[in-house]
Amino acid sequence: MTTSFTIGDYEITAVLDGPSTARDPGTIFTEVPDEAWNPYRSFALNSDGKWQPDWRSHLIRSTSGERPTILVDTGMGDVVHEHTGERGKLLDNLAALGVQPEDIDIVVTTHCHGDHIGWNVAYDGDMPSLTFPNATHWIASRDWEHYSKSENDNPAFDKSVKPLESLGALKLIDGIEQLAPGISTLPTNGHTPGHQCILVESGGQTAVITGDLFHSVAQVTEQSWCPTFDWNTAMSTQSRKSLLMLASTQEWIVFTGHLATGSSIGKVVSEDGKSVWKAL
Numbered sequence: 506m507t508t509s510f511t512i513g514d515y516e517i518t519a520v521l522d523g524p525s526t527a528r529d530p531g532t533i534f535t536e537v538p539d540e541a542w543n544p545y546r547s548f549a550l551n552s553d554g555k556w557q558p559d560w561r562s563h564l565i566r567s568t569s570g571e572r573p574t575i576l577v578d579t580g581m582g583d584v585v586h587e588h589t590g591e592r593g594k595l596l597d598n599l600a601a602l603g604v605q606p607e608d609i610d611i612v613v614t615t616h617c618h619g620d621h622i623g624w625n626v627a628y629d630g631d632m633p634s635l636t637f638p639n640a641t642h643w644i645a646s647r648d649w650e651h652y653s654k655s656e657n658d659n660p661a662f663d664k665s666v667k668p669l670e671s672l673g674a675l676k677l678i679d680g681i682e683q684l685a686p687g688i689s690t691l692p693t694n695g696h697t698p699g700h701q702c703i704l705v706e707s708g709g710q711t712a713v714i715t716g717d718l719f720h721s722v723a724q725v726t727e728q729s730w731c732p733t734f735d736w737n738t739a740m741s742t743q744s745r746k747s748l749l750m751l752a753s754t755q756e757w758i759v760f761t762g763h764l765a766t767g768s769s770i771g772k773v774v775s776e777d778g779k780s781v782w783k784a785l
């Protein structure tokens with residue numbers, strides 16, 4: 506199973522934190538009638554007809570060993586999950602790649618939902634500390650401003666993002682920001698106010714890490730389908746369509762936040778006039 510690809514001077518690796526709970530797709534994609542899933546059921550839903558995404562991060566390392574070492578998102582975190590009885594495995598899976606928490610220089614967050622920020626901060630009682638002690642956390646200021654307002658209640662943000670400020674690890678960013686030569690953020694707002702993808706351009710190749718631009722492989726074809734998690738569905742649909750169009754025409758390699766391990770990395774190709782996912 507391939508979880509790594511080299512893009513010019515960089516290696517990008519999908520790193521699993523764990524499988525999420527399996528849910529009835531109708532409870533997540535509430536506007537999509539059950540029969541509309543039929544063409545996608547065999548590969549977009551599990552054998553029980555449930556939608557079951559994975560939680561994962563992506564590691565970006567230079568092939569020559571140069572810094573920075575970049576982690577995109579930090580999974581659901583160090584909690585025991587009821588449906589597996591196990592803790593998130595992000596740190597174990599990073600260690601298996603030879604990466605310790607202190608090796609991470611930058612954590613860039615696609616958006617401030619609980620399944621993407623979980624490992625940011627550890628707690629000893631009420632006292633937060635940084636899981637990645639040498640990392641600066643790059644957070645979209647639009648998410649920071651939105652979730653800092655009490656009316657936009659987001660306990661995961663309060664637990665895992667807000668403390669970054671007092672811990673001296675917060676870097677708020679706007680728009681397109683370069684993390685390293687050829688690596689930048691790309692705003693794709695809508696899933697949250699500040700949702701962003703990470704673009705990696707090197708050696709004539711381009712890859713994109715898509716966060717929660719889409720949550721099901723069916724959405725590569727049905728690009729206007731939105732899960733209930735999307736903050737602004739008109740905006741998320743526009744962002745999804747624009748990015749998937751670019752990924753298709755420019756033949757980008759696409760690293761997804763939630764598609765099943767084994768088919769989470771792929772290309773968007775045109776088949777019989779439709780956009781479809783081709784796992785690599």
Ligand SMILES: [Zn+2]
Nearest residue numbers: 618620717762
């Ligand atoms: Zn997510």
